[in-house]
Amino acid sequence: MRKLYITLSFVMVSGILSAQNQYTKAADKLFDRYEYVDAAKEYLKLAEGNKADSYVYKQLAESYYNVFNTKEAVKWYAKVVEQKQDAETYYKYAQMLKAEGNFNESDKQMQQFAQLAPNDQRAKAFVSKPNYLPELKGQTKLYDIAKSDVSSDKTDFGAVLTNDNNVYFSSSRNNSRKTNGWNEEPYLDIYKATYNANGTISDAVAVENINTKWHDGPASISSDGTTMYYGSESFNEKEFTKDKPKNAKFGKIYLYKATKEGDKWVNAKPLPFNNKAYDVRNPSISKDGKTLYFSSNMPGGFGGEDIWKVSVNGDEYGTP
Incomplete structure (x- = not known):
C-alpha cells in the first residue's frame, strides 16, 4: 500500500509540473523574445490564478528587472529567495533593493552573493568596502540635479x-x-x-x-x-x-x-x-x-x- 501511495504521489506531482510547463508556454515564449512587459503580464496571470511556483516567481522578477520596474522586481525577488538561489539572483535582487532605497536589505543580499561568488569582482568590491554608504553620504555636495525642459515621459x-x-x-x-x-x-x-x-x-x-x-x-x-x-x-x-x-x-x-x-x-x-x-x-x-x-x-x-x-x-x- 505504501508503494502505491508513493507512486500515486509521483504521478500527481509529475502532472502538476507538466501542467505548469504548459501554462508557462506563452509567457516563456514572450520572455525568450525579450518582450518582457507582455511576459510579465502572462506570468502575473499565473501568479494571481494560483498556478505559479518558484520558476514563475523568478521569471516575473527577471521580467521586471529587465525593464527596471524596481518596485515589482523587489516584490517578486523576495518570494524567489525564500528558496536558495544562484549568486546572480541575489545580486540582481540587491540592485533592485538599492534602487528602491532599501540599503540595509540590499547589503544582506550582497552578502549572500559574495558568499556564493567570492571571486567575482563585484563581490570583492563589496567585501572590501561594505560600509560605503555612510562615506558617500558624508561627501560634500558638488552639484544640483534638475529635470531639463526637453525631458519627455519616455526614455x-x-x-x-x-x-x-x-x-x-x-x-x-x-x-x-x-x-x-x-x-x-x-x-x-x-x-x-x-x-x-x-x-x-x-x-x-x-x-x-x-x-x-x-x-x-x-x-x-x-x-x-x-x-x-x-x-x-x-x-x-x-x-x-x-x-x-x-x-x-x-x-x-x-x-x-x-x-x-x-x-x-x-x-x-x-x-x-x-x-x-x-x-x-x-x-x-x-x-x-x-x-x-x-x-x-x-x-x-x-x-x-x-x-x-x-x-x-x-x-x-x-x-x-
Missing part, C-alpha cells in the same frame, strides 16, 4: 554637449514609431537640442539622415563637432540571426560613423569591427579623436559587457 538618456552648444541625446518619445517588445516604448531616435546661455536646454528635434526604423543612439561627438559615432542595429546591414523555433530574427547593436557637412550629418558608415556575434555600442570618442571607447560583449573580455577601446586614424581603426 531619454545619453546626453552629450558639443562645442557649438548643441545637446545630442537618445529618446523614445516619437509615438509615431513602432514600439518594441522589451519595454513597449517606441524605438529610440537621436535628438538634437539647444544649450542656452542661461543653462536651459530647448528645441529638441530628431536628427535628420541618421535615424532609422530601428534603435538609434546614443551618440558621441568629436571635440571639433564634425564627427559623430553612434549605435544602431545590424538589421541596417541585413545582418541578423534567425531563430525558427521562436519565429524571430535577432540583430545586434553596431557602431556607425557620420560626418557633418553644414548643418547635416552625412556619410554614415558601419565600423569595421562590428560583428553579428556580439554587440558594440555606447561610443565615446576621446578629446583628441584618436581613441574610441565603447562597450561590448565580444570575446576576450572579463565577462558580460566590458569597456573596450580602439585606436582611430581617420577611417582606419586598430584592433579593439
Whole structure:
C-alpha cells in the first residue's frame, strides 16, 4: 500500500509540473523574445490564478528587472529567495533593493552573493568596502540635479554637449514609431537640442539622415563637432540571426560613423569591427579623436559587457 501511495504521489506531482510547463508556454515564449512587459503580464496571470511556483516567481522578477520596474522586481525577488538561489539572483535582487532605497536589505543580499561568488569582482568590491554608504553620504555636495525642459515621459538618456552648444541625446518619445517588445516604448531616435546661455536646454528635434526604423543612439561627438559615432542595429546591414523555433530574427547593436557637412550629418558608415556575434555600442570618442571607447560583449573580455577601446586614424581603426 505504501508503494502505491508513493507512486500515486509521483504521478500527481509529475502532472502538476507538466501542467505548469504548459501554462508557462506563452509567457516563456514572450520572455525568450525579450518582450518582457507582455511576459510579465502572462506570468502575473499565473501568479494571481494560483498556478505559479518558484520558476514563475523568478521569471516575473527577471521580467521586471529587465525593464527596471524596481518596485515589482523587489516584490517578486523576495518570494524567489525564500528558496536558495544562484549568486546572480541575489545580486540582481540587491540592485533592485538599492534602487528602491532599501540599503540595509540590499547589503544582506550582497552578502549572500559574495558568499556564493567570492571571486567575482563585484563581490570583492563589496567585501572590501561594505560600509560605503555612510562615506558617500558624508561627501560634500558638488552639484544640483534638475529635470531639463526637453525631458519627455519616455526614455531619454545619453546626453552629450558639443562645442557649438548643441545637446545630442537618445529618446523614445516619437509615438509615431513602432514600439518594441522589451519595454513597449517606441524605438529610440537621436535628438538634437539647444544649450542656452542661461543653462536651459530647448528645441529638441530628431536628427535628420541618421535615424532609422530601428534603435538609434546614443551618440558621441568629436571635440571639433564634425564627427559623430553612434549605435544602431545590424538589421541596417541585413545582418541578423534567425531563430525558427521562436519565429524571430535577432540583430545586434553596431557602431556607425557620420560626418557633418553644414548643418547635416552625412556619410554614415558601419565600423569595421562590428560583428553579428556580439554587440558594440555606447561610443565615446576621446578629446583628441584618436581613441574610441565603447562597450561590448565580444570575446576576450572579463565577462558580460566590458569597456573596450580602439585606436582611430581617420577611417582606419586598430584592433579593439
